[in-house]
Amino acid sequence: GAVVSQHPSRVICKSGTSVKIECRSLDFQATTMFWYRQFPKQSLMLMATSNEGSKATYEQGVEKDKFLINHASLTLSTLTVTSAHPEDSSFYICSAEGTGTGNTIYFGEGSWLTVV
Amino acid sequence: RKEVEQDPGPFNVPEGATVAFNCTYSNSASQSFFWYRQDCRKEPKLLMSVYSSGNEDGRFTAQLNRASQYISLLIRDSKLSDSATYLCVVGFSGGYNKLIFGAGTRLAVHP
Numbered sequence: 001g002a003v004v005s006q007h008p009s010r011v012i013c014k015s016g017t018s019v020k021i022e023c024r025s026l027d028f029q030a031t032t033m034f035w036y037r038q039f040p041k042q043s044l045m046l047m048a049t050s051n052e053g054s055k056a057t058y059e060q061g062v063e064k065d066k067f068l069i070n071h072a073s074l075t076l077s078t079l080t081v082t083s084a085h086p087e088d089s090s091f092y093i094c095s096a097e098g099t100g101t102g103n104t105i106y107f108g109e110g111s112w113l114t115v116v
Numbered sequence: 117r118k119e120v121e122q123d124p125g126p127f128n129v130p131e132g133a134t135v136a137f138n139c140t141y142s143n144s145a146s147q148s149f150f151w152y153r154q155d156c157r158k159e160p161k162l163l164m165s166v167y168s169s170g171n172e173d174g175r176f177t178a179q180l181n182r183a184s185q186y187i188s189l190l191i192r193d194s195k196l197s198d199s200a201t202y203l204c205v206v207g208f209s210g211g212y213n214k215l216i217f218g219a220g221t222r223l224a225v226h227p
Contacts, residue, residue, distance in 0.1 A: 034215070043120070043203070043219040044160065093159055097213055103148070105213055107159040 003027060004096050006108030013115055018082045021111045023094035029074040030096035034105070035067075038091040050077055074098070084115040117142055120218035122204050128224045133194045137221045139187040139204030146216075148207035149180050151189045153200045154220060160203055163189075194225045 003026040013019045023033055032051050036044040048064075050056040050071035058064045068080040077096075081088055093110040097103070122139045129135050141149075149166035164171065166178040166187055177190040187204055204218035 032213075036217075041124070041219075044217040046214070046216070049214065091157070095215075103209075103213055104162075105215060107161070110157075110159045112157070 004030075004094065004106045004108040006094055006111055008111060009109060010112045011114070013084055013113070015085055015115055016083055018080055019084055019113060021079045021081075021092055021094075021113075023077045023079070023096065023108050025075045025096050025098065025106070028096075028098050028100045030077070030098040031074065032098065033071055033077040033094055033096045035069060035077075035079050036093045036095070038093065038110075044093065047079075081113065084113070086115045089113055089115045118219075119143055119216045120204055120206055122218040122221045124219060124221060126222040126224050128226060129194055131194055131196060131225055131227055133225075134190065134192045135194060135223060136191075137189045137202055137204075137223075139189075139218055141185050141187070141204075141206045141216075143206070143208075143216075144185065145208065146185075146206040147209050148213070149187055150205040150207065150215075151176075151178055151187075152203040152205055152217075154203055155200050160217075163202070191223075194223075196225050196227065199223055199225045 005024045007022045035047045038044045047062045048056040048058045056069040071077040094108040095105045097105045151163040152160040153163045154160040166180045170179045175192045179188045201220040201222045203220045208214045
């Protein structure tokens with residue numbers, strides 16, 4: 001079946017630095033990718049939706065200048081957390097849908113971000 | 117009010133037990149409904165879609181009541197491997213599928 005790969009699976013960064021998380025669709029063209037954040041014991045919260053070649057649509061309360069999303073190709077979307085702070089420490093996960101997937105959405109394995 | 121509400125649990129049940137989870141959603145425009153399973157520190161995985169007619173997949177039965185905006189999941193003959201968090205999810209379609217997740221109900225099956 002379709003596979004979505006997310007990298008890195010774990011990252012530790014210093015406060016004030018930026019970190020990039022990649023989400024790749026390995027065997028289908030991902031026309032739409034979604035980025036979620038999940039704090040411990042809480043639900044996955046949709047941060048933004050990105051369509052290939054256009055600007056991401058951010059959910060209310062998500063700072064687009066802090067969480068930069070790029071979806072420049074049909075197989076890759078990136079989330080960059082800029083000027084990271086300890087409160088940004090969370091589980092970030094992407095999902096994708098696209099050509100050949102029907103209505104199925106596939107999730108990446110997630111990325112654990114720890115800001116120290 | 118949260119868009120998707122679930123009892124967080126935990127539900128602690130012995131092997132072989134039957135356990136039921138409930139979920140309510142607030143947006144009547146919701147178009148698709150799912151149960152996902154999430155293991156600790158992992159990505160969610162689709163367990164089953166939910167239809168108004170009800171659907172069954174082995175030991176798992178899901179029901180949807182659109183009038184009450186209520187979704188349920190029944191697990192029969194619980195196994196140790198069923199221990200996980202079960203996420204109620206509703207979807208909207210408008211060019212792409214947008215999923216809204218509940219916070220999940222934690223299940224712990226013990227010997």
